[in-house]
Amino acid sequence: MAKKLTTARVPRRERVAFWNQAVSETFVDLGCIAGNDADSIEGEIDVRSFGGLQVSTVRSTAQLVTRGRSEVAAARCDAGYLVGVQTRGRCVVTQDGRSAEIAQGSLAAYDTQRPYRLELLGEFEQVVVQVPRLVFDRMRAPETLTARAVEGAGVGSVFLSALGSLQHVDDQVGPAIASSMAQGLEHLLLAALAPLDADAGSARRRLIEAHLEEHLRDPSLSVASIAAALHLSPSSIHRTFAHDGDTLMNQVWNRRLDGAYRDLAQCPKDVTLTQLAHSWGFANSAHFSRAFKARFGAPPSQLRHPRIR
Template identity: 30%
Template sequence: MMHKRFSTRDVPHQHGFDHGFDHGFDHGLGYWREVVAETYFKLQLRCGEGDRLDGQLDVWDLNGVQLSRLQSGALAYRRLRQHCGAQDRQLLVTLPLHGEVGFSQLGRSTRCAPGQFLLESSEEPYDFGYRQPNAMWVLKLPVATLKARIGEPGRFCARQYDNRQGMGRLFHDYLQWVTRHCDTDHGSTARALMATQLIDLLALSLRQHPDALQSAHSAVRDAHLARIEAHVRQHLSDPALSPERIAQASGISLRYLHQLFKDTGQSVAQWVRELRLQSAHEALSRANGRTTVAQIAYGAGFGDQAQFSHAFRKKFGHAPSEMLRPLRAPVHPPAR
């Protein structure tokens, strides 16, 4: 898969940026700021007084999910309010390897050590840093991919999650397996499959954390939502899936079903539609040259292909057929 490497050792000593959040002199920090903005999103940086920053960042693309390994000397990163909202909603999942990192967002502060991971949202200001040289694996993924599995992910940010037991261990172990295959070109279908499985395992490990699950809603409400989601995902390909059927299968009234979704910012029908579009996008990422748009549409529960294509383009900015086109391009033998 595509591999990019950035290193402060490849740039001159002076790069024209300061060493503090707002003023000072440069020691590789300006270059690193540009690299961080390109790889993740805009942040202010600060490092030790008078020390030249030594950093390296390796980046791999997993078809919509980005995997990176960041290593550098002590650094503080700050995302300001003016940095937020200028791009698609993104999440970072950080797994420190050598030392503890500190993180504050949404009024919560936490310390995350090796053996743990945390979530950072691009939508809200935050502070992130480490006082000693460190290295970490970082996953960057669109909010929509995780929201389709766990609901609004903001309530999971700025909390530490254990990756040494339970589903957290499974997520960590699978991530480690993926990192060992970073530089092997398995093809776009395999990359998309790895990305989907990583997100699924991440969602399961987040759900397992009791504080996060009960941070904004009651345990009873979350139990209902978990049962609703399980049923919907199992029957997503059924075009007759409706709020009435969902409520009946979940053992609750239709009125209570709508009440559960009242504070999510979307209706039950909108949520199901988002799940279907996300499922279709993932299926297209794994498709082969014989797959048709109609198969994808019907497999995701859309009864009308034209309606599906319109909704898909509106959400993702391109038609579903555009994701299939490269798979059908003729392969010409090399000229002799």
Template identity: 25%
Template sequence: MKRSNATAGSASVVPPAVTFDTRVVAPHERIDYWEEHCAERVVGLRCSCLSENGLTARYHYFDFGRIKMIDIAADEHFVERTPYLLRRREKDSAFLTLILSGKVFVNRAGQCAVAEAGDVVLYDTNHAYMHGFPAHGRQVIFEIPGDDFRDRFADWNLRELVHFGGSTNPGRIVPIALQNVLHSARTSNWSVENTAGLIEDEIWEVMETACSLVSGRTRSTYHAQTLRRVRRHIAENLHDPDLCPASIASTMGIGLRQLNRLFEDEPLSLMEFIVAKRLESARSDLLRYGSGASISDVSYRWGFKSLAHFSRKFRERFGVSPSRCR
């Protein structure tokens, strides 16, 4: 195992990574080595390959807090997560995966799909699947805790594979957005507080876009891009107590009626969406800082003008008071 760190005294371009590479062991030991360390950090799998030289593969594992990022590069191989491994190596996560190079054949729940460079595939680790990599390839997995996923998307079942083509409208908005997240992860200044939280926010924005596409609520690429811009503006201005539909429409140069229409088919209205995002951000702060967090400071930081209003909405949303969340 290797752990890379930024040079002392310099800003960290990426957070410290845990790296595993099968080339550090003999060819006949590589499959077992890969399975062992994938089970430790990524997910329990059974692996095979046809090369007489054994499996050549490596991954870089980045811990952003709730969200993890795993950058995997490997030669030809085949992996499967069998029903036995579902029981033996339990894992409750959603994998939002960007294919950077090569191809991957995905077999899951009776589906077989081919994902190419630039595509995104989304699936969970609670159901069996098989992946085949016919040649050298590279992928980046953003790992999302299953509980967090279900908390935000209660009606979205990931039993079936979700595939977004990198060259097909309007689905390609998801690969483009995920590439932007990857760029942010690589170029952010990790010496700045809450950088990981910002990356997490970007991942949730991508997931919201993906959910809108899968559910059929997004009608065109323009619709998806505009909705994403609005969500990004909201995320960047949640601290503003005066953030409201009228201010958003004015800032973004679109009509108020058009703005509200963007959210007509969404689970939440625009104002409900703003309140939900504020509550989620406040809850994250309370969980992160525990008893050291002032409830009033957290509520005002995320745009609530009244502590009583914040406490009432928080209990309605999460079933507990803010003080019980710390």
């Protein structure tokens, strides 16, 4: 199914309002302001749905597009991610404090559930693909992939070529074939984003590791507290450590036990095992003793320095 929205048949004084309504209905609630000190926006949007994906081609004059906190809060449903492929002109994408300039043949993604800004510099054409959130959730660090340019080379060029071909497929193609082709396009997009995801995943792991080091002895340390402190989602934290063969919190407990083991030989004699357990974030000394024995083969009372009673 395809449709076309255009300002050509709208009185000039009404075109900015029409354009704001058109882009909001096509994508998500947005605010558009004419660029280059113009008093109007001239543009058109070709919208096509294909195998569960919406692919829209936007051609227009310069403008500033914003999605603020109020629009995000008022959203009734999750529109997932938008991927803008610049086919003419230039665009600066800003989200989460990052900005990326995309020129012809490049692309960038942005998350509709967080505020973002698009500055379209001069007349332009951009193909916008609306991608379900679950597709991006396959990546290790999806929240770090937005507002980062992917150049039209390597896998990126394959994605651009496939996207261009998809737009010319007959509308009468069967739903099963359309769905398979759309899934293939999603896989190519993830492959194009993979280098960014690898870099972001490593950086995020270093960030989490530094937080663990600083708060290892804090009894309130949890995946939820780490997520809140670092502005990450709990699922993204789990994905970061998914290949370690153990959960993050089990690793935290083992690091605490290793620290307590090292301290056994250095504690002053008036420090009790309960105090030692509490100093390493264990609220229950009995649990500490059981966990210690499971890890080291003997309870902490048997491994204490002879000076400690």
